[in-house]
Amino acid sequence: MSDDLRLGLNLGYWQRHATDATDLVQAAERLGYDSVWTAEAYGSDVFTPLAWYGARTTRIKLGTSVAQISARSPVTTAMTAMTLDHLTGGRLLLGIGASGPQVVEGWYGRPFPYPLARTREYIDIMRKVWRREAPVTNDGPHYPLPYPGGTGLGKPLKLITHPLRPEIPVYLGAEGPKNVALAAELTDGWLPLFTIPQQIPALYGDSLAKASPGFDIAAMVLVMVTNDLREALDTVKLMLTLYIGGMGARSKNFHADIISRMGYAEAAEKIQHLYLTGKKDEAFKAIPDTLADDISLLGPPARIRERLRLWRDSPVTTLLAMGPHDEPALRTVRDLVLG
Template sequence: MANDLRLGLNLGYWQRDATDATELVQTAERLGYDSVWTAEAYGSDAFTPLAWYGARTSRIKLGTSVVQLSARTPAATAMTAMTLDHLTGGRLLLGIGASGPQVVEGWYGQPFPQPLARTREYVEIMRKIWRRAEPVTSDGPHYPLPYPGGANLGKPLKLITHPLRPDIPIYLGAEGPKNVALSAEIAQGWLPLFVFPEKIESMYGASLEHAAPSFDIAAMVLVIVTDDLRAALDGVKMMLTLYIGGMGSKSRNFHADIIGRMGYAEAAEHIQALYLAGRRDEAFHAIPDELADGISLLGPLPRIRERLDLWRKSPVTNLLIMGPHDEPTLTGIRDLVLG
């Protein structure tokens, strides 16, 4: 049970038509938010906006939620992370994730199979690089170092720059039970996308059984402060329509799978079928209100205060709120969570 929740702000993807979020990030820092997070898919990258905000703040931690394994080699990610951690005084929280086969194979041109094995190997190499104990080698099948073949001139190398921290915190974006268990084994934290606080223990208790006491479960949660609960529910349902229906193929959609494990398997299958058939309005209306409400914090502040009790009773240790874009809302949520 989480007695004291930490609070972060998740900005998601940077979009070219969006206003610069520097003022919002600076406000969050001033209000005592612990962290700010950025994301990437197949548009903007996660590191560049984070560096931009890091240069304009001094205390707030800077998290990637998440950078995609297939976008960079382990060495490239380790170098970028080390550089950003140095420039921001040791504030980086490196969230990484395997993404899905459509993006990995369709966008990055990399094979998707064995995501757990690839993740483990990736993390091992990054930690070897940061610790600088010796020139880095790896005999793993996914990221062998030196590369076998090619010009046959590869040699083990050691990071030139000494890291500010030789053990930058790593978080895994994970949805399946095996991937969550891997997070508990090799990472400092887990970044779940959809969390039903009343159900997280039954869904992932076994996966989290051997997590360290300091293991951080940093849950992303959509927050909409409004007196119009119906409109807020519909906003969440619009997001879920895309994730359940269109973020993946019919045969493999990790987001639909997690909704199924929450107890909505039949609904998820029906929603996906409607969406893929082009009947998106029907897919939207097929999403249960209790699902949209369960994974979010919606309504006026007194209702959100009541809903927060469920999160405090769950294993979640860190709320990464998505949605607020003004100081009064950030202040109101801060007072409820940290006050």
């Protein structure tokens, strides 16, 4: 439980049009937000906007939520993270994640199986790169170094540049219990996407057992301060329609799986079926208001302040607000969370 939630701003990834959120990021820094986070799917990448914002700020931490591991080799991500960490004075928080088979195999052209083993290997290689204790080698099956075969001329190498920090904080975007357990075992923090805060102990208590002191649970939460609760609920439901219905195959949709584990199995199955049969409006209507409300902070300030108690009484340590789009909204959220 924490009465001292840290507050971050999650910008997500660009939608149809490019978005420069410099003014919003600078306002968040002025208002005392601890961090700002970007994301990637199959549009804007996760690192370039952070470099842009990092050059225009001085204090706020810069997080990736998340860098997809199939998009880059582990040494490429390690080099990019080291470079950005140097240029921003040690402000990077490196969130990574496995994504799903549709994106991994359909967009990146990489195999999806064994995501846990691949993630473990990936993290190990990145930390070898940053520590510079020896030329980097890896005997694992997913990212062997040097590459077996080929010309036979590959040799182990050591990072030329000395990192500003040899232990850049690593976070893991995870939804399944085994993946959350991996986050607790190996990383500095967990980035849950959809969370009912009071359910975390029951759903993930065993998974979090190996977490070290200071382990950061940085939950992404849509925050909408408004007197129109109906409109706010519908905004969340619109997002859930896509994630439950269309962000994954019928046989493997991690977002639908987590909604099922949170007690909405029948609804998740119905929503996915309607969406995949082209009935998107009906899928939207099938999302329970209680689900949209449970994972979000919506409504007038007094209602949000009351519902924040659920987050303060949970294991969540950082609230990553999604939704504030101007300085007044940022200030209101800041006052509610940190005031």
